[in-house]
Amino acid sequence: MRSSSSVKASLCWLSSLKMAQLKNIARLTGIRSAGPKNALITRLDTKLQRSAYPLRPQILEQPDSQSKPLRNSHEIDGPETGDRTVLMKDLSILSIDMGIQNLAFTHLLVPVPGQKLNVHPYPSGPILPILNAWERLAVSAIPIESPSPLSSSSLLALARPQRQKRKSANTSAAANAVHEREAHHDLCDEAERTASEQGTPFSPELYALRAYTLIKSLITSYRPTHILIERQRFRTGGGSAVQEWTLRVGVFEGMLHAVLHTLQREKAHCLAVHSVEPKMVASYWRIDATDIANPDIAATRERKKRTPRDVKKGKIDLVGRLLTTSKEDNVPESQFSGSVKLAFGSEADLKERVDAYLQKWKGKRTPPPCGSPPLEKLDDLADCLLQGVTWLEWQIMRSRVVADGVDALSCSRGSDHRER
Known part of the structure; x- marks a missing residue:
């Protein structure tokens, strides 16, 4: 591992850049760009060194056996x-x-790139992120209290919006989930019915229980090393009013962070939690800035601010093209960054979800397979996938900037996409 002094020396070139160049680096690496120049340089100098995606193998001190922290199952020892x-x-x-x-x-x-070790050989070709799960659920349908974390199949069988019975191998999983829910009928439904009768369907006490069940179930099922949570806003579309649903989602967001922080402090799980601002995701892809579909506007450098509806549609379209690209062969590599083209997991539900998204995005009215519920909303699925992909793009670009300096910005294929 390089000493801190050598790392500092490698980033001293930041002070020679103009403010516009510094802000561009911040945008491409997911770092806040507000503030005076010196403060931005200090922030970049610190954040750029904290990439979760190293381009080279990391050499770390072996922790003492008595004080060794909890290890995530994805961590692998080398020689x-x-x-x-x-x-x-x-x-x-x-x-x-x-x-x-x-x-x-x-x-x-x-998979993180690195030298090929016998214990974990990496393929010689480009390493693609694997889309392993992609789901939408209703928090209000999550059991309030459970003696143990739910499996992903049980959680989704209970909480999928507009759930329908499936005549497939997943029927048994759904039946087990329903049985588990009925077993906790006295603990769950009675308290919620009481709250509903009192006119308080959104009760912080009840949703705190749901937040705990949700987080524990997701961690148990997927064993994440990093959890990204969308940062909520208080106002929509620049309006002065604060909507009640916005407050509720904001309260639930805080609950998720509180549960995760508690688990970290109790050393129950070793993972990193990041709050991601949707505005920074849209800014990375230039979805919210200029009507790039109009060449006349782009040529005259006029900037037409997009509405929230335009931004939402832009994200849905971007994810639709991303999935289409990932499913096709012999696609030009410059269409998306190398990190964006995805591989797909083997779960049948995932394939159905991807196909259903693409069918609705393309305007097809093909009935969903296996009796699964149709997708009525694409924006939620698009937001969570684009958030994960963009955060990974930021981490890769941070490593490139540290390794190659300002020259790394010229190979940002996100810029290629935005300029077409």
Whole structure:
């Protein structure tokens, strides 16, 4: 591992850049760009060194056996060199788009590149993130109290919006989930019925229990190394009024962070939690800035601010093209960044979800397979997947900037997409 002084020396070139260049680096690496120049340089100098996606194997001190922290199952030991060990940790990214009736999440598995070790050989070709899960659920349908975390299949069978019976192998999982829910009828439904009769369907006490069940179930099922939670806003579309549903989602967001912080402090799980601002995701892809579909506007450099509806549609379209690209062969590599083209997990539900998204995005009215519920909303699924992909893009670009300096910005294929 390089000493702190050598790292500092490698980033001294930041002070020679103009403010516009510094802000562009911040945008491409997911770092806040507000503030005066000196403060931005200091922030970049610190944040750029904290990439979760190293381009080279990391050499870390071997922790003392008595004080060794809890290890994530994705962490792999390499060959020992004295009292130092090469540690390579594959990323398991759980990206959550906040909501009460429409909370969406995606799970990405990302092999970290490094030297080929016998214990973990990496393929010689480009390493693609694996889309392992992509779901939407209603938080209000999550059991209030459970003696143990639910499996992902049980959680989704209970909390999927507009759930329908499926005549497939998943029927048994759904039946087990329903049986589990009925077993906790006295603990769950009675308290919620009382709250509903009192006119308080959103009760912080009840939703705190749901937050705990949700987080424990997701961690148990997917074992994430990083959890990304969409940062909520208080106002929509620049309006002066604060909507009640916005407050509720914001309260639930805080509950998720509180549960995760408690688990971290109690050393129950070793993972990193990041709050991601949707505005920064849209800014990375330039979805919210200029009407790039109109070449006349782009040529005259006029900037037409997009409405929230335009931004939402832009994200849905971007994810639709991303999935289409990932499913096709021989697609030009410059269409998306190398990290964006995805591989897909083997779960049947995931394939159905991807196909249903693409069918609705393309305007097809093909009935969903296996009796699964149709997708009536695409924005929640699009937001959580794009959030995870963009955060990974930021981490890769941070490593490139540290390694190659300002020259790394010229190979940002996100810029290629935005300029077409």
